[in-house]
Amino acid sequence: MWYKSFGWQENPFSIKTNTNLIGVNERKKELINYILSGDICFLNGPTGVGKSSMLRLVRKELKRHKVIYIDAAGVDDNFSITKHLQKFTPIWHKIAGKRFPPNSVILLDESQECDEELVKALKLHWDHENIKSIVITQINPNLNGFSESFRARVGNRIVKLNKISKSNAYDLVKYRTKNKNPFDSSAIAAIAEYANYIPRQILETCEVVCAKLYKKKTSEINAFDVEDVLKEFKKKEEPQTNSFSLRKPKEEEETIETNHISIRLSPMEKNIIDSLRGKQKTAQDLADSLKTTEGSVGKQLSKLMKKNIIKITDHERPKKYGMI
Numbered sequence: 059m060w061y062k063s064f065g066w067q068e069n070p071f072s073i074k075t076n077t078n079l080i081g082v083n084e085r086k087k088e089l090i091n092y093i094l095s096g097d098i099c100f101l102n103g104p105t106g107v108g109k110s111s112m113l114r115l116v117r118k119e120l121k122r123h124k125v126i127y128i129d130a131a132g133v134d135d136n137f138s139i140t141k142h143l144q145k146f147t148p149i150w151h152k153i154a155g156k157r158f159p160p161n162s163v164i165l166l167d168e169s170q171e172c173d174e175e176l177v178k179a180l181k182l183h184w185d186h187e188n189i190k191s192i193v194i195t196q197i198n199p200n201l202n203g204f205s206e207s208f209r210a211r212v213g214n215r216i217v218k219l220n221k222i223s224k225s226n227a228y229d230l231v232k233y234r235t236k237n238k239n240p241f242d243s244s245a246i247a248a249i250a251e252y253a254n255y256i257p258r259q260i261l262e263t264c265e266v267v268c269a270k271l272y273k274k275k276t277s278e279i280n281a282f283d284v285e286d287v288l289k290e291f292k293k294k295e296e297p298q299t300n301s302f303s304l305r306k307p308k309e310e311e312e313t314i315e316t317n318h319i320s321i322r323l324s325p326m327e328k329n330i331i332d333s334l335r336g337k338q339k340t341a342q343d344l345a346d347s348l349k350t351t352e353g354s355v356g357k358q359l360s361k362l363m364k365k366n367i368i369k370i371t372d373h374e375r376p377k378k379y380g381m382i
């Protein structure tokens with residue numbers, strides 16, 4: 059494996075959610091303050107800036123609370139927040155005649171996938187103080203899928219994550235590579251700029267560069283090496299467009315013909331369909347092969363089901379999906 063030749067035991071640039079976040083201490087405090095005050099608040103920011111990771115970090119820190127993480131992209135249509143909450147009610151609380159756990163905090167990731175019923179139920183439970191605090195999390199700054207009364211409860215309690223600074227990008231790369239950092243500072247600057255200072259894109263770009271250079275036994279990678287790899291990568295991957303595939307895909311859409319109707323597809327939807335042709339896969343299988351998270355795949359799967367392109371082929375958990 060490429061990473062062994064740099065002396066790492068595993069891929070140091072893994073993009074899985076990770077609680078070692080850099081440069082977000084103030085944002086974390088803000089979020090925790092809202093939670094401790096019993097508010098509903100909104101964690102917002104573009105893809106790859108650490109929203110899901112921040113939720114995990116908050117969960118780790120709130121030791122005296124019952125913190126319940128829900129990925130709205132992964133819940134069933136018949137998901138009941140009431141039943142889910144009750145699962146966490148401790149026996150001693152039940153004996154005292156209480157139905158819900160004390161001090162519960164709901165961390166709702168991918169909240170744009172929430173259906174109306176769930177939004178309504180969450181609001182009711184919070185109004186009745188069955189839930190202490192709720193954090194909703196999504197990329198889109200507009201809470202379109204939420205009722206006006208829910209939005210009024212969020213108010214201006216919005217915590218924004220965004221691009222990181224150049225010096226945080228250095229710290230991120232140094233932290234991940236430990237004492238075996240092969241990049242000089244010019245290389246990190248070039249990578250960060252290329253990745254538009256988005257942490258996930260920085261990690262992905264580091265991986266591409268290292269995976270490309272490991273055979274050359276380069277002990278120190280500089281900005282020229284980085285430029286070379288990115289140029290080469292660009293030519294190979296997308297000869298016809300002028301963009302590098304790790305950048306956020308443009309909103310170019312492809313189409314699929316089903317029942318003689320043309321349906322527009324985003325690049326991610328197309329990738330999912332390509333991997334499902336003639337096969338049945340779970341969301342996790344798809345996430346692994348497309349190098350993304352189960353949550354993001356879940357979001358795309360539900361869109362593709364609504365468009366009648368794919369279906370659940372095996373309802374037993376973990377569910378399997380296939381083409382219609």
Ligand SMILES: Nc1ncnc2c1ncn2[C@@H]1O[C@H](COP(=O)(O)OP(=O)(O)OP(=O)(O)O)[C@@H](O)[C@H]1O
Binds near residue numbers: 111
């Ligand atoms: N500030 C940061 N410091 C260090 N690593 C970070 C930071 N922000 C994000 N990362 C890393 O980037 C990767 C992606 O983060 P994460 O999945 O939490 O992003 P996200 O905002 O939830 O993205 P999406 O909107 O696509 O779900 C993770 O490996 C995470 O550890």
Ligand SMILES: [Mg+2]
Binds near residue numbers: 109110111167353
């Ligand atoms: Mg996320």
